Amino acid sequence: MTEEERLSLLKWAEKDMRDRGKLTIIGNKREHYILNEGDPTVLPIIWDIRNRIIQREGLSFYRREPILRDFLAYIPTGGYIHKHTDRNEKELIHSRFNVFIQVPENDMTTYYANKKVDTKECCYVLSRSGLDEHYTDINKTEKARVIISYGFLLPFQKLQELSFNIKLKGQYNRGNILDETERLTLKNWVLTNMMEKARAIDHNRFDYTMKKEDPDIHPLVWVIKERLFKREGIEEYLCVEGKWPRDFLGIVPNGANIPKHRDQDDPPLHQIRFNVFIQLPKEGCYTYYANIQVDAVEGSYVLCRSSVDEHWTTVNQESLERISLSFGLMLPASKIDSLTSDTTKGTYLNYPLSK
Numbered sequence: 001m002t003e004e005e006r007l008s009l010l011k012w013a014e015k016d017m018r019d020r021g022k023l024t025i026i027g028n029k030r031e032h033y034i035l036n037e038g039d040p041t042v043l044p045i046i047w048d049i050r051n052r053i054i055q056r057e058g059l060s061f062y063r064r065e066p067i068l069r070d071f072l073a074y075i076p077t078g079g080y081i082h083k084h085t086d087r088n089e090k091e092l093i094h095s096r097f098n099v100f101i102q103v104p105e106n107d108m109t110t111y112y113a114n115k116k117v118d119t120k121e122c123c124y125v126l127s128r129s130g131l132d133e134h135y136t137d138i139n140k141t142e143k144a145r146v147i148i149s150y151g152f153l154l155p156f157q158k159l160q161e162l163s164f165n166i167k168l169k170g171q172y173n174r175g176n177i178l179d180e181t182e183r184l185t186l187k188n189w190v191l192t193n194m195m196e197k198a199r200a201i202d203h204n205r206f207d208y209t210m211k212k213e214d215p216d217i218h219p220l221v222w223v224i225k226e227r228l229f230k231r232e233g234i235e236e237y238l239c240v241e242g243k244w245p246r247d248f249l250g251i252v253p254n255g256a257n258i259p260k261h262r263d264q265d266d267p268p269l270h271q272i273r274f275n276v277f278i279q280l281p282k283e284g285c286y287t288y289y290a291n292i293q294v295d296a297v298e299g300s301y302v303l304c305r306s307s308v309d310e311h312w313t314t315v316n317q318e319s320l321e322r323i324s325l326s327f328g329l330m331l332p333a334s335k336i337d338s339l340t341s342d343t344t345k346g347t348y349l350n351y352p353l354s355k
């Protein structure tokens with residue numbers, strides 16, 4: 001927010017709200033006002049700022065926190081926040097985006113999980129309020145600490161993405177397998193011929209089983225499969241018919257996700273999948289295997305131990321679909337371990353299957 005916006009919010013908080021007795025005292029000398037939409041005393045810019053955060057952090061698909069909601073917090077001289085965490089709702093975590101309107105200088109430090117928070121006027125921070133204990137020192141200055149806090153309920157993996165903002169370089173990525181012309185050819189084939197054919201399954205995803213004899217499947221798909229199996233040194237499995245898991249085209253449109261799941265296991269064989277990324281949204285639809293974010297890159301492929309490791313994606317927050325080809329096979333544990341034992345690459349998994 002601009003300095004001008006900050007000053008108008010500060011004036012509103014002090015003159016229009018506090019001086020007129022609208023704030024509620026809630027313990028430790030803190031003062032508080034719940035911000036409800038439709039309340040004429042709330043400055044419209046408060047909702048503008050919330051929308052900016054929603055846009056920037058990709059929150060439009062997530063629920064507002066329903067108990068503490070959004071609020072103005074005013075901590076005058078002598079006030080402080082005691083050590084606490086806030087209530088979660090089942091597996092959804094109480095998360096807060098706190099915007100600093102006024103920060104007392106050189107005093108009243110804020111802590112999240114025992115770490116000092118870099119509180120700057122006009123800026124905001126993310127507090128994992130349902131996970132991390134948070135508190136402040138006592139305000140010994142003349143200046144009040146004034147913040148606007150926006151609450152959301154977020155799934156753990158979304159919160160993790162926002163907190164760490166990391167993509168582990170190379171994690172699970174086995175390298176480029178398509179050149180750009182091939183990728184665009186496959187993308188256009190899917191978008192023009194396959195969207196209607198792909199059948200709807202749960203969570204608004206689509207998929208389409210790819211069979212060799214199906215004339216709708218672009219022949220390039222089988223060229224890529226052969227290239228991939230050769231590169232992995234498993235070409236002897238190319239011609240195996242019968243009990244193998246299917247190959248499929250996967251499409252995850254806007255608003256959809258792949259829920260947490262494992263594929264069918266058949267000990268002593270386990271299902272693995274080589275997934276080739278044709279198109280990836282930039283915002284959301286991040287892929288996770290066994291709680292680790294996959295370094296998914298268009299044109300490259302990954303190996304998922306899909307009957308062993310839980311896998312999922314977060315919600316696709318863009319209009320672009322996530323499009324991938326998935327080639328499945330059943331292998332013994334020792335073979336899977338040998339495919340994932342290169343310690344110099346993201347392809348290494350430090351928990352082998354065979355003892």
Ligand SMILES: [Fe+2]
Pocket residue numbers: 084085086129134
């Ligand atoms: Fe809190």
Ligand SMILES: [Fe+2]
Pocket residue numbers: 261262263306311
């Ligand atoms: Fe799966």
